[in-house]
Amino acid sequence: MIAINLDVMLAKRKMSSGELAARIGITQANLSILKTGKARAIRFSTLEAICRELDCQPGDILEFKEV
Amino acid sequence: MNRKISAILSLVICILSAIVLVIGVFLFPKLFARFYETYHLLGPEFLLKEHPAYTVIPTFYLCSPFAAAALFMLIRLLVNIIKEKVFVRQNVALLFGIACSCYAVFAVCAAAATRYFPLVIVAFAMGVVGTLLLVVKSVMRSAVELREENDLTI
Numbered sequence: 347m348i349a350i351n352l353d354v355m356l357a358k359r360k361m362s363s364g365e366l367a368a369r370i371g372i373t374q375a376n377l378s379i380l381k382t383g384k385a386r387a388i389r390f391s392t393l394e395a396i397c398r399e400l401d402c403q404p405g406d407i408l409e410f411k412e413v
Numbered sequence: 414m415n416r417k418i419s420a421i422l423s424l425v426i427c428i429l430s431a432i433v434l435v436i437g438v439f440l441f442p443k444l445f446a447r448f449y450e451t452y453h454l455l456g457p458e459f460l461l462k463e464h465p466a467y468t469v470i471p472t473f474y475l476c477s478p479f480a481a482a483a484l485f486m487l488i489r490l491l492v493n494i495i496k497e498k499v500f501v502r503q504n505v506a507l508l509f510g511i512a513c514s515c516y517a518v519f520a521v522c523a524a525a526a527t528r529y530f531p532l533v534i535v536a537f538a539m540g541v542v543g544t545l546l547l548v549v550k551s552v553m554r555s556a557v558e559l560r561e562e563n564d565l566t567i
Contacts, residue, residue: 377567379565388567
């Protein structure tokens with residue numbers, strides 16, 4: 347499975363989940379779905395917005411885990 | 414949107430009328446028999462066991478619970494659609510329930526057709542409707558899975 351590790355980058359940038367959600371234009375509930383790994387897919391536009399706001403690369407937040 | 418709701422409400426009213434009719438005939442069999450007698454001029458032939466009424470009326474009463482169940486499930490399905498809950502798992506289950514009711518009526522009418530052959534037409538129609546509903550149920554289940562995947566695409 348592909349895991350999205352937002353907590354580390356949020357801590358590095360000293361940003362809260364709510365603030366990130368508001369900046370990238372999604373609800374906190376959807377951001378929570380991303381963080382908890384319940385999302386089935388992520389749009390490139392959402393990934394682009396996350397990387398832009400957190401000033402990081404997709405590889406910094408995406409991780410492949412064997413299930 | 415108003416036209417859609419009024420169309421669905423008209424369907425709900427028709428189905429409620431059908432439910433009232435089915436329950437009424439079930440609860441007041443003498444009235445039903447009198448109606449049958451009046452419009453089919455039952456006479457001494459009724460005493461003959463070969464008369465169709467001995468097959469048609471019991472078949473109708475056996476099918477009534479399944480018909481009432483199907484109509485209730487149809488109303489719930491329409492109410493869900495009015496509430497804009499179209500592609501939900503509950504609707505898939507309701508469609509399956511209606512299909513099962515159709516197959517139950519098919520079985521009863523097919524058995525009764527051995528005594529009164531024209532009932533085979535009703536049996537065939539119910540079999541076709543049940544099969545169509547199973548296909549619609551499969552399509553709806555795929556739609557539910559697509560919707561859930563879309564909802565979980567951030």
